[in-house]
Amino acid sequence: MAEIVTLAEAVTELVSDGDQVALEGFTHLIPVAAGHEIIRQGRRDLTLVRMTPDIVYDQLIGAGCARKLVFSWGGNPGVGSLHRFRDAVQNAWPAPLELEEHSHAGMANRYVAGAxxxxxxxxxxxxxxxxxxxxxxxxxxxxxxxxxxxxxxxAINPDVTVIHAQRADRAGNVQMWGLVGVQKEAVLAAGRSIVTVEEVTDELSPVAGQVVLPSWAVTAVAEVAGGAHPSYAQGYSDRDNTYYQEWDAISRDRATFEKWLTEAVLT
Structure with missing residues (x-):
């Protein structure tokens, strides 16, 4: 049954060096705050799994958290390349990065098999x-x-899957809606799971098209309002397009990236 904890407590307890970690979300409900907490806690040698790694994976790779990426497409959506990802592949900075590339359908089917x-x-x-x-x-x-x-x-069976959702109740049942990807399958395939949510409520009101993850399928829930920023959470926040555009310049230069990392994540 899911426990309601802080995000820091969840990462401390559930994410270890060397784990295979999936942070899933498809344009919408991307668990960016959780990715930043993994960086703050200094996790290393992670195998990062995701259908569409975007800027949060660029940040994790640039921070030295990753040794391998299992993925289908990678980029800064609507903008261009992931420059920290590119630097790791081409120049092994800050560490070499092993790649395992699949199609979207291949990754989705791997999660389904794992679940x-x-x-x-x-x-x-x-x-x-x-x-x-x-x-x-x-x-x-x-x-x-x-x-x-x-x-x-x-099959993909992550040690830990991390997702973001709109709501959870106090028993740890999770509710999401809108544009969703393979979050449900990724959670069900994993040994452990962390779900950050916009809010924890006494009761989950039904929403059209909702996906509900029962408490028994989730390890930990953390209330993190805005936890998907700069991606969006339908009904709670809009996509911050300016952030994605600004990330291109920040991530191109190592020194600029390191300054951003210190000021925006580590401080």
Whole structure:
């Protein structure tokens, strides 16, 4: 059953050096505040997993938290490249970064397999691409019933999944709505989970299109209003487009990035 704790307490208890950590959210409800807390607590050698790593992963990589990235697309959405990510790959700064690249469909199916207790997922994707030649976790498989040539990808079972949502009740049941991605599957696939929320309420009022994660599926809930900024939380905040634009200049230069990190996260 989920415990209601502070974000600092959740990260201290549940995220360790060397863990495989998924911070999921698709344009919306990205757990940025949790990523910053992981940086503040100095976690190292993390395998970071995410379908669409954007600026919070750029920040985690630049802060030296990551040794590997498992992903499908990476970029500063609507702006351009992730420069701290690029620097780590090209120049091993601040540390070398191993890459494991998949398609969006491959990553989503891997989470579904993990949430379902299955060892792998089977799909028709990757045909005609060169990803299998560079990613060892993409394997051909033959259907035992039809003989069709398919592709298998292993389940993802993060040590810890971190997401942001709109609300939780005091029992730790979590409610989210709007544009969601694979947050539910990522939580169900994980050994432990942290959910930051805009607010903790006495009761969850039904919302059209909602996703509810029951308390038994969540390890810890932390109330962090604005915890998705600069991404948005439908019904609570808008996307801060200026932040994304400004990040491009901040992240291009190591010294400028380090100054930002000290002033905006570590202080």
């Amino acid at each position: 379902s207790g299955l060892p792998f997922a089977v799909m028709r994707g990757y045909t005609g691409t060169d990803l299998p030649s560079v990613t060892t976790t993409i394997k051909p498989i033959t259907c035992p019933f039809t003989g069709e040539r398919l592709t298998a990808v292993p």
